[in-house]
Amino acid sequence: MQEWKTEKLKVIFKMELVRIFTAGNVDDGKSTLIGRLLLDSNALSTDVIRQVTEQGGGAPNLAFLTDGLRAERSMGITIDVAYAFFRTDRRQFILVDTPGHEEYTRNMFAGASVCDIAIVLMDAHRGMAKQTKKHIEILVSLGIKKVIFAINKMDLVGYQETVFLSHCEQIKAYLNTVSAEFSSWFVPVSALTGASVVFIGESMPWYQGETVFSLVNGLSIEAEGSSEGVIEIQGIGNQTVYAKVLSGVIRPQATLYRYEESVQLPSFFRLGLPASEAEEGTSIAFSLPENLCIQRGQRWSTEKIFPTQALRASLCWMAADEPGPTLALWLSRGTAFHPVILHLPSGIKLNALSEVDLELQEPMDMALSIMENRKEHFILVDPRSNQTVGAGTLINALG
Amino acid sequence: MLDALSFLEAQAISIIREAYFQCKNPSILFSGGKDSICMVHLVRKAFFPEAIPFELLHVDTGHNFPETLAFRDRLVAQLHLTLNVQSVVDTLAKNKIPDATGKFPSRNALQSVALLEAIATHGYDACLGGGRRDEEKARAKERLFSFRDLQGNWNPLGQRPEPWNLLNGHIFSGENIRIFPLSNWTELDVWEYIRRENIELPSLYFSHSRLCLQLPDGALMAFNPYIQLDSSDTLVEKKVRFRTIGDMTCTAAIESTAANVDQVIEELKTCMVSERGATRLDDRISDAGMEDRKIKGYF
Ligand SMILES: Nc1nc2c(ncn2[C@@H]2O[C@H](COP(=O)(O)OP(=O)(O)O)[C@@H](O)[C@H]2O)c(=O)[nH]1
Numbered sequence: 001m002q003e004w005k006t007e008k009l010k011v012i013f014k015m016e017l018v019r020i021f022t023a024g025n026v027d028d029g030k031s032t033l034i035g036r037l038l039l040d041s042n043a044l045s046t047d048v049i050r051q052v053t054e055q056g057g058g059a060p061n062l063a064f065l066t067d068g069l070r071a072e073r074s075m076g077i078t079i080d081v082a083y084a085f086f087r088t089d090r091r092q093f094i095l096v097d098t099p100g101h102e103e104y105t106r107n108m109f110a111g112a113s114v115c116d117i118a119i120v121l122m123d124a125h126r127g128m129a130k131q132t133k134k135h136i137e138i139l140v141s142l143g144i145k146k147v148i149f150a151i152n153k154m155d156l157v158g159y160q161e162t163v164f165l166s167h168c169e170q171i172k173a174y175l176n177t178v179s180a181e182f183s184s185w186f187v188p189v190s191a192l193t194g195a196s197v198v199f200i201g202e203s204m205p206w207y208q209g210e211t212v213f214s215l216v217n218g219l220s221i222e223a224e225g226s227s228e229g230v231i232e233i234q235g236i237g238n239q240t241v242y243a244k245v246l247s248g249v250i251r252p253q254a255t256l257y258r259y260e261e262s263v264q265l266p267s268f269f270r271l272g273l274p275a276s277e278a279e280e281g282t283s284i285a286f287s288l289p290e291n292l293c294i295q296r297g298q299r300w301s302t303e304k305i306f307p308t309q310a311l312r313a314s315l316c317w318m319a320a321d322e323p324g325p326t327l328a329l330w331l332s333r334g335t336a337f338h339p340v341i342l343h344l345p346s347g348i349k350l351n352a353l354s355e356v357d358l359e360l361q362e363p364m365d366m367a368l369s370i371m372e373n374r375k376e377h378f379i380l381v382d383p384r385s386n387q388t389v390g391a392g393t394l395i396n397a398l399g
Numbered sequence: 400m401l402d403a404l405s406f407l408e409a410q411a412i413s414i415i416r417e418a419y420f421q422c423k424n425p426s427i428l429f430s431g432g433k434d435s436i437c438m439v440h441l442v443r444k445a446f447f448p449e450a451i452p453f454e455l456l457h458v459d460t461g462h463n464f465p466e467t468l469a470f471r472d473r474l475v476a477q478l479h480l481t482l483n484v485q486s487v488v489d490t491l492a493k494n495k496i497p498d499a500t501g502k503f504p505s506r507n508a509l510q511s512v513a514l515l516e517a518i519a520t521h522g523y524d525a526c527l528g529g530g531r532r533d534e535e536k537a538r539a540k541e542r543l544f545s546f547r548d549l550q551g552n553w554n555p556l557g558q559r560p561e562p563w564n565l566l567n568g569h570i571f572s573g574e575n576i577r578i579f580p581l582s583n584w585t586e587l588d589v590w591e592y593i594r595r596e597n598i599e600l601p602s603l604y605f606s607h608s609r610l611c612l613q614l615p616d617g618a619l620m621a622f623n624p625y626i627q628l629d630s631s632d633t634l635v636e637k638k639v640r641f642r643t644i645g646d647m648t649c650t651a652a653i654e655s656t657a658a659n660v661d662q663v664i665e666e667l668k669t670c671m672v673s674e675r676g677a678t679r680l681d682d683r684i685s686d687a688g689m690e691d692r693k694i695k696g697y698f
Pocket of ligand 1: 024026027028030032152190
């Protein structure tokens, strides 16, 4: 079997992967917008276009494009995340479509959690719905950085600028009340006619801004990561430590710290190859250092790792049955599962967002910069059922 | 920032490592197709410089292309892997389940019985598969860690949420997890990865001359001993390649002159759209859609 070698790797044009998430109330036009995006950005083949055009009696019927989704909904099985994949000349998109129904909010939360950009749809004809507000609240809680508000069905309100502006004001006012920190863009669109989705069109001469497509294809998704290099130990092989870079950049020979200890990192393999550096998201492997107790779940940092036991977190509760006020659970941030006592506010229900206190049985490793960047995410698992019953972000170490 | 392909690779390696460190005895479901070949490559990279810590499991329908089996055995020998073959025919005989019949006697649907038997025999608590969300609707619903109950059943309604791709591999004894490290890859990503990493594939994936049975709608099936020929059937010699490799009774070939990886990628880029449009939107309607279309030669 041939070995893979660095010099064999062909340098091909570097595509960016962008994950987009669509939110909005049922019937505000999510399926139609997705269909329009795919159609007008040439992501659909001629045979599919012909098919939907026949269906629509001359003009493409975009609802038909997503009929599959719809059929599932009525069958009660699209309570879950759906994915679409498409490309432009510089980006590869994973489009995550999630159900608008309230009872499936936890799936929406999970689907949105990994996205770079969210598109929130709103019906210009009807205004902001309860579910639109809930979705905005979740985006805030998830710390999504970029949100495009697509004010849809502009054709139903005569493409009037005043209607668009008043909706924008209403949304902005709401964003203030929930202390949203993301950057937002507002685009008046008609998913049905295609205005401002991919092409700017002629129906709204007063709008000369970006289209939904030019935004998702153009917005920078470069994360403003911290410079602190942090790794988490995934596990130990026979003589090898396997770790993942959580933030910053890690280089061989770097000195890494944990509590009062330090170690000089030996040379390592990054994604299976010898490397001079490893960046966030990549996995590394190096030989087990002597005289050091390395364990799964430990963190090592170029700056400082400290132990914590009491934490405050924003949490989305994901279990159906109403829990008691204190629960013994496991907490995981990606590798080890830590026993934890969770204190819940009374009357918490499925899909509720709240702030909670967590008390760990044993100290857990923390890097301050990760928490300050709101990237200290976790899931909670109930040992009685093995189910994932909650997820959230650690916001404060209390000691 | 990582480019798209490296991002997908890093994500897959992370998932593979969690599979190993969270589960007791995971195995790799190996079909001999490009996705499982890529997965073996990723597993190697995940644990390099140490050896692959998983066994390979091949659920053998008995209808394999000879090229697939030869490739499989060569890979296993070169990487010193342990391969367990679970024969569908043996499982059917043992459990007195009737074999597939008809013109195209596909044992695809019967594979799951054999898989469950293999899982029980070898005590696997997790199986890594090469499934991708862009393949078909049912796959698109799978979690990265997809849970199976004591009967091997999947409950799409009760799946564990995986926010930030945080994985929960806790199960009770007898339960099982299917793990899909390539979930977010598309067919084109797989090919671009094969090119970047210089991964060897069975020759079936590249253009070659082959005697085919041409179905009334134009679809081409490789002429093979398992298909029943009728007097009205026409056999034609064509330049073809396979886009997926599975049971010979239900895997159609496509006409193609793409003889190497670069040419396959070019070919996919021009017809990729068609695959995407159709699989993305139509496959959601029924679980059988993808399979139906494969039989019809849809690629
Ligand atoms: N007039 C008009 N109707 C629209 C527009 N976008 C969507 N619709 C219609 O609104 C209805 C609901 O749209 P759909 O895309 O299914 O909404 P979803 O539930 O959010 O996916 C359908 O009848 C669409 O044809 C638009 O821009 N203008």
